[in-house]
Amino acid sequence: MQFSEQWLRTFVDPQLDSAGLGHLLTMAGLEVEEAEPAAPAFRGVVVAKIVEAEKHPNADKLKLCKVDAGTGELLQIVCGAPNAAAGMKVPCAVVGAVLPGEFEIKKAKLRGVESFGMLCSARELGFSEDHSGLYALPEDAPVGTDIRAYLGLDDTLFTIKLTPNRADCLSLTGVAREVAAITGGEFRPLAIDPVAPAIEARRDIVLDAPQACPRYCGRILRGVDARAATPDWMVRRLVRSGIRSISALVDITNYVMLELGQPLHAFDNAKLQGAIHVRLPRAGEQVLLLNEQTVTPAADTLLIADEARALALAGIMGGEDSGITLDTTEVFLESAFFAPDAIAGRARAYGFGSDASHRFERGVDPELARGALERATRLVIELCGGEAGPVVEAVATDALPARAPVRLRPARARRVLGIVLADADMLALLRRVHLQVERTGDDILVTPPSWRFDIEIEEDLIEEIARLHGYDNIPAIAPQGSLMMLPSSENGRPVWALRHLLAARGYQEVVNFAFVEEAWERDFCANENPIRLANPIASHLSVMRSSLIPGLVGTLAANRKRQIDRVRVFEVARVFERKADGDPVRGFHQVMNIAALAAGQVVPEQWGERARSVDFYDVKGDLEALFAPRELQFAPLSHPALHPGRAAAVRLDGHMIGVLGELHPVWVQRYELGTAPVVFEVALDAALAARVPAYAEISRMQAVRRDLALVVGNEVPVERVLEVLREAAPALVREIALFDLYQGKGIDHDKKSLAFKVSMQDTRRTLEDAEVDAAIALLVTHAETVLGARLRGAGA
Template sequence: MQFSEQWLRTFVDPQLDSAELGHLLTMAGLEVEEAVPVAPAFSGVVVAHIVEAEKHPNADKLKLCKVDAGTGELLQIVCGAPNAAAGMKVPCARVGAVLPGGFAIKAAKLRGVESFGMLCSARELGLSEDHAGLHVLPEDAAVGTDIRDYLGLDDTLFTIKLTPNRADCLSLVGVAREVAAITGAPLNLAATDAVAPTVDDRRAIVLDAPAACPRYCGRILKGVDARAQTPEWMVRRLARSGIRAISALVDVTNYVMLELGQPLHAFDNAKLHGAIHVRLPQAGEQVLLLNEQSVTPAPDTLLIADETRPLALAGIMGGEHSGITLETQDVFLESAFFAPDAIAGRARSHGFSSDASHRYERGVDFELARSAIERATGLILDICGGAAGPVEEALVRTALPVRAPVRLRPARARRVLGITLSDEAVCRLLERVHLQLAREGEDFMVTPPSWRFDIGIEEDLIEELARLHGYDNIPAVAPQGSLMMLPSSERSRPVWALRHLMAARGYQEVVNFAFVEEAWERDFCANEDPIRLANPIASQLSVMRSSLIPGLAGNLATNRKRQSDRVRVFEVARVFERKADGEPVRGFHQVMNLAALAAGPVVPEQWGERARNVDFYDVKGDLEALFAPHRLEFERLSHPALHPGRAATVRMDGHSIGIVGELHPVWVQRYDLGSAPVVFEVALDAALAARVPAYAEVSRMPAVTRDLALVVGVEVTAARVVEVLKSAAPAIVDEIALFDVYHGKGIDPDKKSLAFRVLMQDTRRTLEEAEVEAAVSALVRQAESQLGARLRGAGD
């Protein structure tokens, strides 16, 4: 909310300068985002009257003016403004004046004619960007008056950032109450006198939806002059609050809204038919709004209507067909209370917002409607003339909000705040903000006023005490306590250790949204029924992710667009899936996963290593390093996100813990990812599991190695061969590792050769050749019997 400091000081005038006032508001919870002067510094500019304006004798575009600037004699000033004319009141910078930017005014000759001053435009004074001509002042402006005093330019514009619960401060009166409560300065709120009706014209009001609108006031004003000029002081206050002056009738309703916080609306009474109804829409009804947008209200959107048609979206915006114009003579003025729940979100559902809806959906004082309509009536009659009819009020008091007393325990308030506040101090502070207190034993029963929608529990009152006492006055006491060293199991490792390991392998951590595009779930996860969000923050982020891989692919796409070819990213985060007994929310299961993506060259471009792109085995190696000393097993996999021939299930201790593979070429092309990236995603619990170290004696005896080249069917995996060999391996066999795969000449097309290195060793003695040969023979026999394998070269 933006407002003028001068306007605020008409209600409360503490002995503080602008900077101190701004700091005080911020510390009271009304954060001051900006405080800027209305106009830049300048001096020596006064109100002047152009007595004569003649053509310059030596220039076609200049005028020679005789100006009364309050000095007792007419000043001769050369002026180039096209609108300069005799009889105008304009700002005049006399000789010796200093304009914004340090520009000093001196006597000068222009085209051979002396000039003693300068007539100013609004831009030359820093008031606006208007440079079309001189800044025209009202005819009643007193000549010689300092322009800063006349226009009230020694003013500051405050912009405060209000939290949604403080709707009571969306008005000058509301802010003034806060300043008075904090500073103790007297609050000067002028009483609003009721305007006595002078005509008997009235219009009936029917509340068809009293729960949404329990109070509605309206009155007819006859014979108003809609073309009347809005007073300069009102235009100025509106402008400094960020509202453009439109016409006198509209300006008055906006002014009262800013002053009191009560939105109002003016209808052209001649365009209304019968009683005013506050009701819900009928099927198919449409409303053409003042912003020229035609809307079909939702069934729960409140309307203002007459006997024939809807007139406005209640509490949001008026309709075009019933709006006032410069030809309006009779006005029906509306002032109402609409329940916040009946207004909240309705304007945004149609793609716009309004000052009225912004206030109503946060809460407007439900006792304010009648005094606000009286205030507006008085201003309209003063400015536009006319005669007022009686105020018609429809009221269902039982449907108005109830201000229930809230229990405050002073002892608990002292404990929570950490300061000593006597009961008398508690009373004094809370009474400053117009809270009514009653004693009940040791406790207080506190009743908030009608304009406070934010006080409902004890914690709200404790917060009031804190800010009224002053956050700066609450001492900062260092916390004290004893810490216990918690046990750390060797069977698990912390998440930060995984992050360090991934960073050591060259990966950079990312944090992505847990909600993603529905197309990502369909493409990468074959998920046709994802978990949909009821209220997504954006239309393209509408479902919860069931995998981290799509988000990493999105990171890669973003980096590709920025010409970054080598990308290594990982994420540790939750994924979401449907599950009847899910935790912590039934029906939904939330699992922590670790996923990574690598794309582009294996190493940055350099002279020491041949350039090549990362492949399946590079990422497989990273994954194995992450899980070491655990041994991982890999089994061919078909997955919608991965290349059908370059993907595998990751297993540990016989259990599936994740996937690894190259991204499917279709998605690489569709999402413009360049060269195919390689990804993996594993369960975080499995990655956190650690193997407890077990002592094993290091052998001092020489090791013996033998190479076995076994010919097996192409469908037999190397992992299966290793499993079979290990099942028959005697105790002296330490390791069996694949080191070569061969297809080609000398091997049947449906066969392949797998070469394994067998390491044998004993910790206490040197192995004899016979037992080495016996061990190798046992391995070969097991392979032959279980897999139908044969030694390469045997029988060739």
């Protein structure tokens, strides 16, 4: 909520400067997000009257003005504003004045004519963006008065961030009440005198849904001049509260809402038929709203209607068909209390919001409706004329919210707050915020006023005591305790170790939302039934992710749009899937995964290495480094997110733990990625598991190497050949590794030659040739038997 400090000080004027007031509000729980001046610094600008305005002798678009600036003599000023006219009162920067941006006004000569000052627009003074012409001042503005003082520009605009439970502070009255309570200053609430009816005109009100609207007040005003100008003081207060001035009648309803916290609405009474009904919608009923949007209200959306049709969405927005115009002469003014549950979430469901719905869904004082109506009536009569009819009020007393007493135990409050505070001090603090308190034995019984929706339990009262006493007056005592050294197992490693390892290989960690676009789940996971959110924070973030890959692709897309080609990112986070015995929520399973994406060049652009795009094997090496010294196995895989033929299932100890591959070309094109990234995603538990170190003697003997070239069918994966060779390897074989693949001359077109390095070593003695030859023969024989392989160079 935004408001003017000067306006606030008409209700309560603490002996604090702007900075002190902002700090006090923040420490009281009304966090000040911004505090900025109403206008930038300038000096030497006064109220002036244009006495004459004639055409410049040497320029068609300039005027030569004679201006009375209160100096005792008329100033000659050349002006280019199209609205400059004799008789206007405008801001005038005299010679020597300094405007925003340190622009100094000097005597000048424009098209051969001397000019002794400058007539100003609102934008040139920095308090508005309007630059269409000179800023017109009221006719009664005193000539020669400093414009900062006259317009109240030495003002601070506060923007406070309220928690949803403090709807009572969505008004100047509410904020002032809090400031008075905290500072002990005098609170000067607005005195509201009822307006005596001058006409008999009235309109009946029927509450067809009393639980949703237990109080509704309205009255008719006739002879109203809707074209009357909104007074300058009201426009300034509205604008400084972030609300644009529209017309006098609309401005008055907005002004009272800001002043008291009660939203109001004005209908054109001539467009209404019969009684006003507060009801739920009929089947197929539609409403054309003031924002020109036609909606079909849901069954639980409250409507304001007459005998013929629906007029407005109750507590949200009025209808176009019954709205006031500049030709309106007869007004039906509404002021009501709508239950928060009847308004909450309805505006968002239709894709918009309003100041009224923002207040009603958080809670408006149910006792305020009639007083606000009287206040608005008086302002309408004073500014727009007319006569008022009697107030018609419909009340369902049993449906009005009751403020139940809350019991406070002073001893518990002291224990929770950790400070010594006497019972009498607690009573005094609670009375300062208009709470009714009485002693009942050792306890205090507290009844909140009608505007405090947030006080329901004992903890609410303890919080009140804390903030009124002052959070900065509660000492911060460092917690003390004894800690035990917990055992650290060697069969696991911490998550930070994985993060450091990936960071060392050039990856940067990202944190993405766990809720994603439904299209992502469909595209990357082939998930047609994702877990949907009941109340998403945005319409496009409506489902829970079942994979981390879409989020990483989204990160890449955002970087590519910013001309960043080389991207390496990873994420450690939860994914969500449906599972009957899920943990921790039944029906849903939450799994921790680790995923990474690499795109662009393998190394940053440099002169020492030729540019090459990252490929499958680069990222495969990063993944293997993540699990080293354990060895991963890879097998062909079909995955909706990955390129056919360039994707693999990742296995560890025979169990599938994730996927690795190049992104599918369809998604590369659809998400405008340019080149295909390579991604992997594996279960975090598998990556955290570690092999317990085991002692093995280092051999002093020289190792023996033999190269073994086997010819196998193209369909046989290398992984399978290695597996078969390792099955048959005797104890003296320490390593079997592939170092060459050959297909071509001398090899059948459906075959391939795989060359392996076989290292053999004994820890106690040098191996003999016979032992080495026997080991190689054993490997060849087993490969021939299991795989149908043959030794390259041997006969077919």
